[in-house]
Amino acid sequence: MTIINNALSGAVAAQASLNAASQNIANLQTRGYTRQGVLLTAVTAGYNAQGAGSGVEVSSMLRFSDSYKTQQMWRSNAELGQRTQVQPYLTQLEQVMGDDQSSLSNGIDNFFKALNAVGEDPTSGPLRGQVVTAAHAMTESFNSIYAVTRTQQISVQQQRESVLPKFNTLTANIASLNERITTAGSLGTNTSGLIDERDVAIDELSKLAAIEVLEQPDGSRTISLKTGQPLVVGKLAGSLKIDTTSGSPQLQVAFTNSTYAVDDSKMGGQLGGLGNFERNTLLPLQQSIRELGEQLATAVNTQLAAGTDPAGNPGKALFSASGGGAGGILSVPDDFTAADLAFAEAGQPAGDSTNLQLLVAIKQSTVTLGSIGTVSIGDADTQLVGKLAIDSQQNQSLMNTAKTIRQQAEDDWAATSGVNRDEEAINLVEFQNMYQANMKVLSVANQLFDSTLAMFG
DSSP states (O other), X not given: OHHHHHHHHHHHHHHHHHHHHHHHHHTTTOTTOOOEEEEEEEOOOOSOTTOOOOOEEEEEEEEOOOHHHHHHHHHHHHHHHHHHHHHHHHHHHHHHHHOTTTSHHHHHHHHHHHHHHHTTOTTOHHHHHHHHHHHHHHHHHHHHHHHHHHHHHHHHHHHHHHHHHHHHHHHHHHHHHHHHHHHHHHTTOOOHHHHHHHHHHHHHHHXXXXXXXXXXXXXXXXXXXXXXXXXXXXXXXXXXXXXXXXXXOEEEEEETTEEEEOOGGGSOHHHHHHHHHIIIIIHHHHHHHHHHHHHHHHHHHHHHHTEEOTTSOBOOOOOEEOOSSTTOSEEOOTTOOGGGOOOEETXXXXXXXXXXXXXXXXXXXXXXXXXXXXXXXXXXXXHHHHHHHHHHHHHHHHHXXXXXXXXXXXXXXXXXXXXXXHHHHHHHHHHHHHHHHHHHHHXXXXXXXXXXXXXXO
16 A cells, blocks of 8 residues: 555645646746745655555645845835936936026026127117016026926925825735735735735835835735835735925824824835935926026125116116925016116216126126026026036936846846746656656555455456
């Protein structure tokens, strides 16, 4: 009977191995699938010293996984998500602010060119009219570029709000899978498929924010943001929300009965990329554009007030600064005309250009901007665009590096956990041969059994 038991156990083991190989091949293109195998163990002989053994048994199903490689894949995904999310914003800003026709530099240069041109004849109506026209064009340059930054700010906020439901759905799914895996594992069920589903969800979550994942003894996984706030513990899931009660939006993690403030500029992933871009690039740039416009307007208006127009009246303000908002940051009053330009020094005749020359010199005066410091008005836009270009190029470089690291992490994961078609084809042949060989042993055992019975027939 031992030979029959051995052959039967071998056939069962071969069949289990064939099932594993067929499952692997069936999931050759399934995203996140981790290949499986069968652990075969020889059954040793009992108390009979002459017994070779009692066949083979399937000790367990194997899941070919390396937690270090999986963690590396999740970390690389967070970095890639962060860099990829903000690059379109940086590229758009760089293109708009660097455009020869729509840039702040073009508007400022044309305004001061018009002032220079009127120096030939300060009383010329057409030349004075060109100054007013150039002033309108300059305000449009400021307002259009400022409008781009406001549109981007709204887009960032909308993207953040659209990411949160997906983020919260993923944490809830992971918590649910934790519970199912723990329950199935306690019953001795193969949980590889559930673990794969959970790993895919964690990978998606890692793209949205940088996370830390800890494996627990019961098979569940504890997840937190890299800044420490809990997201998933066992079957409990936290959620991200935006709190506006303080007046300014604040990202928070709500977990059980507690809430934790989150600095979204430091959380990594897509959410971290949006937060970092808004706080460290977009808002400082927006502020600097306002400061440049306001300080330039103040300088011009102050100098005009020191002079007189052709009628001998004190100069009127050419620019109105509104401080931002939907209406822009600069405008020329509707009732301002070319005759209101005060180019003459107080007490001098209409053809005097003393105050005009002081207006022209304003271009070389300095302004203080929050993002780049103190610079001349003529160089301010160039400095802002240059800083923006550096930020964009740096992000592009980091994004390309993140793509490479992510691809390497995926390749490393696939080397351990991915399905190799050629390897599985070989396994099919080997285990098929194993099955057929054991069935041959059963056939031989049957013949021997029949021969033994015939001896006593």
